Amino acid sequence: VFLQSVDSTNQEVKRLAAQDAPHGTVVVAEQQLTGKGRLGRVWSSPPGTGIWFSFLLRPQLPPSKVSGITLAAGLGVCMAIRQYTGLNALIKWPNDVIIGNKKVCGILTEMGLNGTKIREVVIGVGINVNLKEIPSELQDKATSLYLETGKTYDRIQILAQVLECFEENYETFIRTCSLSGMVEEYNKLLANRNQPVRILDPNQPWEGTALGINEQGELLVKDEQGTIQTVRAGEVSVRGLYSYV
Numbered sequence: 001v002f003l004q005s006v007d008s009t010n011q012e013v014k015r016l017a018a019q020d021a022p023h024g025t026v027v028v029a030e031q032q033l034t035g036k037g038r039l040g041r042v043w044s045s046p047p048g049t050g051i052w053f054s055f056l057l058r059p060q061l062p063p064s065k066v067s068g069i070t071l072a073a074g075l076g077v078c079m080a081i082r083q084y085t086g087l088n089a090l091i092k093w094p095n096d097v098i099i100g101n102k103k104v105c106g107i108l109t110e111m112g113l114n115g116t117k118i119r120e121v122v123i124g125v126g127i128n129v130n131l132k133e134i135p136s137e138l139q140d141k142a143t144s145l146y147l148e149t150g151k152t153y154d155r156i157q158i159l160a161q162v163l164e165c166f167e168e169n170y171e172t173f174i175r176t177c178s179l180s181g182m183v184e185e186y187n188k189l190l191a192n193r194n195q196p197v198r199i200l201d202p203n204q205p206w207e208g209t210a211l212g213i214n215e216q217g218e219l220l221v222k223d224e225q226g227t228i229q230t231v232r233a234g235e236v237s238v239r240g241l242y243s244y245v
């Protein structure tokens with residue numbers, strides 16, 4: 001579904017889902033008037049510059065497994081950007097895609113439940129493609145494919161590539177109900193790998209070295225005592241000690 005302008009493609013997918021839209025429905029908009037980021041943030045989505053899209057999935061999975069789909073989406077975007085542009089895009093766990101420590105893509109996953117079963121999963125993806133300017137307060141944190149290369153890209157081609165890469169990861173994930181088919185590729189592209197991280201645990205923040213993800217999508221972090229701990233996405237947020245937020 002293509003729309004010139006919409007409040008948020010995630011909201012539109014949720015409205016379509018309520019009217020029984022099928023698994024696989026994709027909504028892409030030229031512009032979002034109230035694009036949403038994670039943690040209630042605003043996602044700036046001006047016309048003609050980025051790829052702002054969301055898709056509907058109706059997987060038969062326990063809700064606890066949904067974070068794996070978001071990891072598959074982050075990996076799909078990262079692989080597509082690398083293949084299409086040759087840029088060294090990497091993943092900041094769990095699912096930001098970054099280039100040289102600056103964010104180029106964010107993903108917002110929302111889930112609707114029927115009792116304890118998944119009714120729908122909405123994955124919203126924002127990719128800064130041809131943005132020529134980044135607001136001054138975000139200049140050290142965000143970038144676009146154009147700002148990295150000086151080239152303008154065909155957004156339709158990139159969208160097609162992202163969906164293709166995602167679908168491959170998703171099918172493997174659903175078939176095996178595990179991230180085993182993706183872990184190796186994901187860890188190769190993980191910017192946090194072997195990097196110092198600060199775990200913002202609400203009870204007690206702590207520091208360690210990120211080692212990679214396991215087959216449940218948890219981040220393995222070696223703490224200062226040398227013990228390997230697992231960190232679940234959503235429970236805590238991870239910051240690079242010396243780099244981006």
Ligand code: BTN
Nearest residue numbers: 008035036037038106107124126
């Ligand atoms: C984040 O990193 O905070 C997540 C950003 C997600 C932005 C995308 S743009 C398309 C979709 N519609 C929205 O309103 N948000 C997501």
